[in-house]
Amino acid sequence: MACGHEEEHALAAQRAARNMPAEEDVARVAEIFKSISEPSRLKILFALRHGEMCVYHIVEAVGGTQSAVSHQLRILKAAGIVKARRDGQTIAYSLADEHVVAVLELACTHLHCKI
Amino acid sequence: MACGHEEEHALAAQRAARNMPAEEDVARVAEIFKSISEPSRLKILFALRHGEMCVYHIVEAVGGTQSAVSHQLRILKAAGIVKARRDGQTIAYSLADEHVVAVLELACTHLHCKI
DNA sequence: TCAATATATGAATAACTGTTCATATATTAA
DNA sequence: TTAATATATGAACAGTTATTCATATATTGA
Numbered sequence: 315m316a317c318g319h320e321e322e323h324a325l326a327a328q329r330a331a332r333n334m335p336a337e338e339d340v341a342r343v344a345e346i347f348k349s350i351s352e353p354s355r356l357k358i359l360f361a362l363r364h365g366e367m368c369v370y371h372i373v374e375a376v377g378g379t380q381s382a383v384s385h386q387l388r389i390l391k392a393a394g395i396v397k398a399r400r401d402g403q404t405i406a407y408s409l410a411d412e413h414v415v416a417v418l419e420l421a422c423t424h425l426h427c428k429i
Numbered sequence: 430m431a432c433g434h435e436e437e438h439a440l441a442a443q444r445a446a447r448n449m450p451a452e453e454d455v456a457r458v459a460e461i462f463k464s465i466s467e468p469s470r471l472k473i474l475f476a477l478r479h480g481e482m483c484v485y486h487i488v489e490a491v492g493g494t495q496s497a498v499s500h501q502l503r504i505l506k507a508a509g510i511v512k513a514r515r516d517g518q519t520i521a522y523s524l525a526d527e528h529v530v531a532v533l534e535l536a537c538t539h540l541h542c543k544i
Numbered sequence: 545t546c547a548a549t550a551t552a553t554g555a556a557t558a559a560c561t562g563t564t565c566a567t568a569t570a571t572t573a574a
Numbered sequence: 575t576t577a578a579t580a581t582a583t584g585a586a587c588a589g590t591t592a593t594t595c596a597t598a599t600a601t602t603g604a
Contacts, residue, residue, distance in 0.1 A: 323521070326480035330490035334475055335544045340468045343544075346536050347466035352592075353452070353459045360449055369551060372460035375445035382593055384552055394525070394539070403550055403601050413539040417532055421461050424509070424528040429450045429458075465560075484581060497563055500581055518571050518580055 333334035350417070354378060357384045358407075360429065363415060364395065368404035458467065464508035465532070467522060470501045471495060473522075475544065483519035 331373050335343075350356060354376070361367065361375040376387050387407060390396040395414055399406045409415065450458075465471060470515065472491040482490070488498050502522060505511040510529055514521045524530065537544050 321485045322480065324481050326482050327477075327486035328474070329479040330482070333479065334490065335471060335542075339540075339542055339544065340471065340475070340495045342540055342542070343536050344454035346539065347462045347471075351459055351462035353455045354592075356455050356459050356474045360455070361442070361445035364444040364448065365437065367441050367445070371442035375442045375484050377451065379594075380551075381553085381595080383460055385592075386434070388552075389433070393442045397451050400601090407550065408539050411539065413535055414495045416431075417535050418458070418527055420535065421533050423459050424461065425454075425457055425533075427450075427454055427457070427508060429454065469562075494564075495581075496565080496583085500562075503582075515571090518583065 345393055346395070349389055349395055350414075352386070354382065355390055358383070358386060358390065359395070359409065359414060360382065360416060362407060362409050363418075366399075366406045366408040368406050370404070370411070460508055461510070464504055464510055465529075467501070469497065470505055473498070473501060473505065474510070474524065474529065474533060477522060478522050478533075481514075481521045481523040483516070483521050485519070485523065 329396065334340075343344075350359060357376040358372060361372055363425070367375070369380065369383060372387070373380050376383065387396065391398055391407075394410055396407050397410050416429070451457075463481050465474060469491070476487055476490040483531065484498060485500070486493065488495050491498065495499060502511065502513070506513055506522075509525055511520050514523070533544070
């Protein structure tokens with residue numbers, strides 16, 4: 315049970331338990347990351363870095379079927395990662411805010427890969 | 430097919446397609462986010478913000494069984510999110526680098542929630 | 545109103561994933 | 575070496591999810 319570092323580790327564990335976010339907040343953060351953790355959805359985000367696009371053009375940029383892309387866009391929109399704007403017959407999608415790009419770039423920095 | 434914004438959107442789509450990262454790189458980034466997109470694993474990360482801890486204390490801080498926590502630690506370690514260091518009979522886990530906390534905080538900024 | 549275009553969506557299936565249970569490995573103390 | 579403690583792991587099951595297919599909704603132009 316004890317690990318020999320009672321003094322340091324036990325204190326950290328107590329602080330951690332005391333400061334653990336509520337289940338609900340953890341779930342919200344998890345949803346954010348889950349929404350950007352699928353290759354098909356990540357590609358959509360990489361594409362939207364280059365500007366607002368309608369679904370047809372997103373499909374052109376990332377590949378796959380219109381239906382699959384539409385399903386993924388719904389998930390990204392529900393998570394607040396992208397926003398949609400009707401523009402006549404089409405719907406233009408774009409990244410919700412600058413944090414999205416920042417998170418992507420931070421992950422790539424972590425990986426030591428340039429995207 | 431055309432969406433009325435051929436000029437702007439088509440250009441963005443072309444740039445997006447041309448600059449789309451390789452499948453392999455997309456998969457690596459996806460793995461990073463997937464590893465931190467599960468509530469049980471997120472709790473471990475929130476806990477480790479307070480310092481290095483052995484498995485027993487992580488279990489104490491986040492709840493659940495030792496087996497489940499161990500499985501999750503393996504996933505986090507494989508993704509390069511946490512690192513492990515044997516210390517006698519126990520194994521001390523800690524966050525891999527400062528980027529981990531930065532990504533978490535950025536996500537929370539996005540959510541307008543303080544953790 | 546009708547036809548055409550753009551996007552969304554429900555259902556079904558296949559693949560994936562988290563947890564549990566039982567057990568294995570590794571380290572330390574006796 | 576043996577017992578005790580700490581951690582890891584394989585298998586199985588349950589729950590989740592991405593994609594496909596077919597179809598529905600919404601907008602525009604004639």
